[in-house]
Amino acid sequence: MTFVAKPKAHHPKLPKNELGLTRRDYEGSVSTLCAGCGHDSVSAAIVQACAELSIPPHMFAKVSGIGCSSKTPSYFLGNSHGFNSVHGRMPSVATGAKLANRELYCIGVSGDGDTASIGMGQFAHIVRRRINMLYVVDNNGTYGLTKGQFSATNDLGSTSKKGLPNLYEPIDLVSMALQLGASFVARSFSGDKRQLVPLLKAGLMHEGFAFIDVISPCVAFNNHSGSTKSYEYVRGHSESMIASDFVPPGEEITADYEPGTTETVQMPDGSKLHLNKLDADYDPHDRVAALAHVQQRAAAGEIVTGLLYVDPDATDTHEILNTIDTPLNQLNEAELCPGSDKLHSINESFR
Amino acid sequence: MSSDTPQVRYNDCVIRFANVNGSGSASANGMFAKALFRMGIPVATRNIFPSNIQGLPTWFEVRVSDANYLGRREGVDLMVAMNAETYTEDVASVVPGGYLLYDSSKPLAAHLKRDDIHEIGVPLAQLVLPEFSDPKQRSLFKNIVYLGVLSALLEIDFDTITGMVSAQYKGKDHLIQPNINALELGRGYAQTYLGGPLPFRVRFSDGVGDRIMVDGNTAAGLGAIYGGASVCAWYPITPSTSVAEAFEKYANQLRMDGDQRKFAIIQAEDELSAIGIVIGAAWNGARSFTATSGPGVSLMGEFLGLAYFAEIPAVLWDIQRAGPSTGMPTRTQQSDVLSAAYASHGDTKHVVLFPATPKECFEFGATSLDLADRLQTPILVLSDLELGMNDNLSEPFEWDDSRRYDRGKVLTAEQLDEVERFGRYVDLDGDGIGTRTYPGTHPDKGAFFTRGTSRDEYAVYTESPEEYHANMQRLERKWETAAKIVPKPEITNHGRKVGAIFYGTTALPMQEALDQLAEQGIEVDTMRLRAFPFSEEVFSFIEEHEEVFVIEQNRDSQMRSLLVNEGEIDPAKLVPVTYYAGLSISADFIRDSIADHYSATKRAQLTEVTR
Numbered sequence: 001m002t003f004v005a006k007p008k009a010h011h012p013k014l015p016k017n018e019l020g021l022t023r024r025d026y027e028g029s030v031s032t033l034c035a036g037c038g039h040d041s042v043s044a045a046i047v048q049a050c051a052e053l054s055i056p057p058h059m060f061a062k063v064s065g066i067g068c069s070s071k072t073p074s075y076f077l078g079n080s081h082g083f084n085s086v087h088g089r090m091p092s093v094a095t096g097a098k099l100a101n102r103e104l105y106c107i108g109v110s111g112d113g114d115t116a117s118i119g120m121g122q123f124a125h126i127v128r129r130r131i132n133m134l135y136v137v138d139n140n141g142t143y144g145l146t147k148g149q150f151s152a153t154n155d156l157g158s159t160s161k162k163g164l165p166n167l168y169e170p171i172d173l174v175s176m177a178l179q180l181g182a183s184f185v186a187r188s189f190s191g192d193k194r195q196l197v198p199l200l201k202a203g204l205m206h207e208g209f210a211f212i213d214v215i216s217p218c219v220a221f222n223n224h225s226g227s228t229k230s231y232e233y234v235r236g237h238s239e240s241m242i243a244s245d246f247v248p249p250g251e252e253i254t255a256d257y258e259p260g261t262t263e264t265v266q267m268p269d270g271s272k273l274h275l276n277k278l279d280a281d282y283d284p285h286d287r288v289a290a291l292a293h294v295q296q297r298a299a300a301g302e303i304v305t306g307l308l309y310v311d312p313d314a315t316d317t318h319e320i321l322n323t324i325d326t327p328l329n330q331l332n333e334a335e336l337c338p339g340s341d342k343l344h345s346i347n348e349s350f351r
Numbered sequence: 352m353s354s355d356t357p358q359v360r361y362n363d364c365v366i367r368f369a370n371v372n373g374s375g376s377a378s379a380n381g382m383f384a385k386a387l388f389r390m391g392i393p394v395a396t397r398n399i400f401p402s403n404i405q406g407l408p409t410w411f412e413v414r415v416s417d418a419n420y421l422g423r424r425e426g427v428d429l430m431v432a433m434n435a436e437t438y439t440e441d442v443a444s445v446v447p448g449g450y451l452l453y454d455s456s457k458p459l460a461a462h463l464k465r466d467d468i469h470e471i472g473v474p475l476a477q478l479v480l481p482e483f484s485d486p487k488q489r490s491l492f493k494n495i496v497y498l499g500v501l502s503a504l505l506e507i508d509f510d511t512i513t514g515m516v517s518a519q520y521k522g523k524d525h526l527i528q529p530n531i532n533a534l535e536l537g538r539g540y541a542q543t544y545l546g547g548p549l550p551f552r553v554r555f556s557d558g559v560g561d562r563i564m565v566d567g568n569t570a571a572g573l574g575a576i577y578g579g580a581s582v583c584a585w586y587p588i589t590p591s592t593s594v595a596e597a598f599e600k601y602a603n604q605l606r607m608d609g610d611q612r613k614f615a616i617i618q619a620e621d622e623l624s625a626i627g628i629v630i631g632a633a634w635n636g637a638r639s640f641t642a643t644s645g646p647g648v649s650l651m652g653e654f655l656g657l658a659y660f661a662e663i664p665a666v667l668w669d670i671q672r673a674g675p676s677t678g679m680p681t682r683t684q685q686s687d688v689l690s691a692a693y694a695s696h697g698d699t700k701h702v703v704l705f706p707a708t709p710k711e712c713f714e715f716g717a718t719s720l721d722l723a724d725r726l727q728t729p730i731l732v733l734s735d736l737e738l739g740m741n742d743n744l745s746e747p748f749e750w751d752d753s754r755r756y757d758r759g760k761v762l763t764a765e766q767l768d769e770v771e772r773f774g775r776y777v778d779l780d781g782d783g784i785g786t787r788t789y790p791g792t793h794p795d796k797g798a799f800f801t802r803g804t805s806r807d808e809y810a811v812y813t814e815s816p817e818e819y820h821a822n823m824q825r826l827e828r829k830w831e832t833a834a835k836i837v838p839k840p841e842i843t844n845h846g847r848k849v850g851a852i853f854y855g856t857t858a859l860p861m862q863e864a865l866d867q868l869a870e871q872g873i874e875v876d877t878m879r880l881r882a883f884p885f886s887e888e889v890f891s892f893i894e895e896h897e898e899v900f901v902i903e904q905n906r907d908s909q910m911r912s913l914l915v916n917e918g919e920i921d922p923a924k925l926v927p928v929t930y931y932a933g934l935s936i937s938a939d940f941i942r943d944s945i946a947d948h949y950s951a952t953k954r955a956q957l958t959e960v961t962r
Contacts, residue, residue: 096631329636
């Protein structure tokens, strides 16, 4: 970590977004994670994504559980409210927060321990409930804060820093999200900002539950040879299926990816998602095929990255519950309390 | 059974129905109680049911009392024994001189005969045999036939009962006439063969007044709606489930904007998630609550500690049942007092409310939300199965339309503009309560990070011993504020030497017990606790009495422990009276426990009490 405070002054040439704000307006406090931690790259990508989307920085609710990953909401969006809750329970807090105010953008940051072990139940059920949020897992395959125990996403045979192999089958969160009905599923790598930033933007603008599993190496405990979550291993074994680029409403940007088969997905708010299919046969709207593909490639020792599945017409919890458009936390007495006359007739029904 | 018996007793009896779970008896038994209520007679109902859907024994007890003694009384005056499996214990529970109504289609086994009670045999199965062809209907209508028999034996107004049948089956009109026929079948049989009404009967009364008959869980759900709860998250658990169901039912009627809902209800995957959703919603400014029972409170412990320490409002209804562990899930107890008050690790303590009537459940349904917002902390409301799931007589619900929700110290964008530096946990008013903001309020002021870790007044993480200590001290100041604003105890103090403390449903049989004790020359002052932390009045009451009984429904005298602990009271002064076998505590038990205490200790007070 660094103890040098960030200077308040902005570089005069920092680009400004539509709100006249720079990336610095979307930053948080100085990270206390280890130098080189993948999680800090994810936080930086979130800062860039939010700034480029020109969303007012206070219109986010940041929620997390416990662990290194769950500390990171302090390190981005310093003008937003954050909630570092209890271990594995971020999904329930996010559910409540989103029920209370549907207008806030909700970013949940969790880790592989927080989601795939203690929080597996809550993860499964928030996917089912379709809370409209971006759920990011900083996945490093290890428990960093308690110094290097294996997590449930660690691959069978991958070794600890001391060389001991992991004896148990890994849990693949992407496969789980696909199987449980998530309407936006992606995997990325903290070291690939070019891929990660557009995914984060698209996930934020997706109206429904968006899940991104970000492989984010732990430099202190899981970045050695023998680890399958190291920078070197991931760079050598990942395969991007679909490069995506998020385009805000009314803008047209051409992705700087290698040419291939392109498809434009129209988002509900008028924005567009350009998908550049690196494998012409891959259909990002076929959940079953996506699941099969992820698992086939995993069996071949490859990590599939990019946008793996999206349903642009997804529904969210508020639509399922048919709640009013006004955020529930803005209703006043007149709108909430039925009043004494109604109570008289209710009393009468108990006579 | 002649009608001119000199000692006819009106509107004062206990009738118990013994049935098989799932046999359709509940609706007939409910109509019986409701008919008496409609005749203006005070009644209390108790459903004693198994943790099972079909086939196990279930009992329904109706206490009829013009004197308004609505707690449980030992002994049954009339047993309607419809379950052969429980005949032995059912026969045994009848008071000497009492009555046993049974289906005489089969003769009563010799070993069930008692010389000191009256048997009333009605061939119910045979009566319905020619009337209904379908075996399922025969079984269902048997219940209605015994209702007809009871109407004759107890002189229940027949128009009241038939009126209820018509109301019950409105919309399914083809069911009305067969039900009335079944009622008449039973009534006719009783009038022809059973020789007139019993020496205890019912008659029209004005005892009910304007009271209503409702269960506490319905009242709690309604109270939450009136109190402005817009998010409810819950996980099914007996006996709390009907709180969430009532909230949903009434919200679907009262909280609609066209076809859109002004509320959200989530049946969560477990209790941990339920309380997490409540905390997340309340953090974001929506009033929210959950309902659970003892096992749920255990599971919610970690989150409750977070809400205490991070200072987030939350309301939790605990409808207590008999523990430990799964215990007796369908029986009542007051055994979560300590686990609620001190839920979670570390120096954690919570505000707890103790409602005793449906009306109080309604009031606390709303008040708990005000207190949670004002104190920025979880409020646990401890009801129990007895209050929550049984129809209780209650004063009607009231709502003052000029009442405004107390949302506590929440800053708006305009207020934030006036603030030089926002500090979430700065104690500006000396009451231990900081100021909150909701997410999204202001572009660059008022945002803070909520966490379960230690932090300074500005919500910044710290491990400074001074900052941590100061924060814990402030939470203690907030606790003192809580003691001043929670509902006060209900005290009757005539300057007697002896006092009795109780809470929740232990209040139900209390007046009856007190009247009976007074007849024995034992008079006590009383205090019904309504909240924890205890206010000054609670400790003054104990101070002013030489000896104080603490009457409650758990083995370990949990409220007594709480009083001793929080008030540094000499334990010898607080005499425990505990009943915890799963039924609700009875007047007989309280009377005998207190009277025995005096005879056992031969205390002089027995003769010295002023009358």
